[in-house]
Amino acid sequence: MLDVGKYVRLLASYKPVAQRCPHCSTNTFSASGKAASCNFCEQFVDITVAGAQAPFAVVKSQVDLKDWSSALKSADQMMKGNADSEQLYLLGVFYLNLSSMMFESKDYNLSGFMESNATSIRTSLDLTMKWKECFFKVVKIVGDEQKHNMQIDPALVFMKFMSEIRLKRLVDAALTLRELQGLDKRGTLSEYALLVYSVEKNTKQAEVSLSVSLAKGEINAYYYLAKYLAKHNKLAEAEAVLNKLGETANVSMSRELLYRIRLTEEASKM
Ligand SMILES: [Zn+2]
Numbered sequence: 001m002l003d004v005g006k007y008v009r010l011l012a013s014y015k016p017v018a019q020r021c022p023h024c025s026t027n028t029f030s031a032s033g034k035a036a037s038c039n040f041c042e043q044f045v046d047i048t049v050a051g052a053q054a055p056f057a058v059v060k061s062q063v064d065l066k067d068w069s070s071a072l073k074s075a076d077q078m079m080k081g082n083a084d085s086e087q088l089y090l091l092g093v094f095y096l097n098l099s100s101m102m103f104e105s106k107d108y109n110l111s112g113f114m115e116s117n118a119t120s121i122r123t124s125l126d127l128t129m130k131w132k133e134c135f136f137k138v139v140k141i142v143g144d145e146q147k148h149n150m151q152i153d154p155a156l157v158f159m160k161f162m163s164e165i166r167l168k169r170l171v172d173a174a175l176t177l178r179e180l181q182g183l184d185k186r187g188t189l190s191e192y193a194l195l196v197y198s199v200e201k202n203t204k205q206a207e208v209s210l211s212v213s214l215a216k217g218e219i220n221a222y223y224y225l226a227k228y229l230a231k232h233n234k235l236a237e238a239e240a241v242l243n244k245l246g247e248t249a250n251v252s253m254s255r256e257l258l259y260r261i262r263l264t265e266e267a268s269k270m
Contacts, residue, residue: 001207002211002225002228007241010217011241011245011248012244014219014248016030016031016219016248016249017029017030019045021043021045022045023038024054025054026060029248030219031217031218031219034216034217036217036218036219036220039220039251040093041089041093043155044155044158044189055087056087056091056094059074059075059090059091062074068098071094079091083137083141085141085142085156085159085160086159089159089162091130091134092130092131092134092138092163095127095128095134096131096166099124099128100124100256100259101255102120102123104259131166132167135164135166136163139160139167139169142156142159142160143160146179154189157179160176161180161197162196170201174197174201177193177197191209192218195210195212195213195221196224199231200227202228202231206228207228210224210225219248222251223257226241226242226257227257230257230260230261238261239258239261239262242254242258242261
């Protein structure tokens with residue numbers, strides 16, 4: 001069994017180093033400057049490679065200013081007729097995050113389109129349709145390319161995998177994981193994907209993958225540790241991991257998990 005206390009102490013000992021993700025332009029944190037996965041889009045951030053300016057940067061800069069209505073307008077504009085798998089993937093992550101924030105909206109300052117709870121729930125449902133559409137398109141576009149291109153960039157196959165995970169298509173994700181393992185010579189993306197898959201599917205591999213990634217100082221692995229603990233009904237431990245994680249980095253998925261854990265804990269007190 002994983003020694004959760006040990007990992008929480010390890011997390012507390014990190015001096016997180018901020019770096020700009022070249023994919024989504026988020027300021028993402030890695031433990032002591034090691035190469036790692038982005039806290040927002042989960043794509044691999046190699047700090048030795050200078051980042052290109054992503055078209056998604058406009059949306060992200062509005063998110064950073066908490067100007068949600070402008071960010072939503074820019075994203076909707078960017079989505080129109082867009083057939084670029086990476087841009088669609090980033091839009092999917094953006095809509096997914098905004099959708100869960102809307103749903104838990106009470107604590108957020110979502111000015112502009114937050115007149116009532118009914119509005120926020122309706123907006124959340126609209127956003128859910130959008131993130132699903134984005135991820136379905138990524139699956140289709142990358143899947144089509146895989147049919148013609150045996151040497152496809154593993155980063156594209158990784159995005160297809162993460163899209164399938166978010167759409168909860170675990171059978172498809174298992175096949176994509178196998179394809180990724182065959183393509184990814186460096187092993188970085190397939191190792192991360194195996195971690196994600198084993199935690200989501202709750203297989204025996206999960207503890208092995210978690211130990212490997214946590215030992216390497218992969219910050220996002222703490223989110224998956226919390227998810228694993230929550231799936232095993234260890235809610236207090238999962239919450240402790242997420243709270244400590246929140247002091248270190250802004251991992252986009254962790255907010256929704258923390259919200260659901262707290263809801264479950266409150267319900268169990270009734
Ligand atoms: Zn990113």
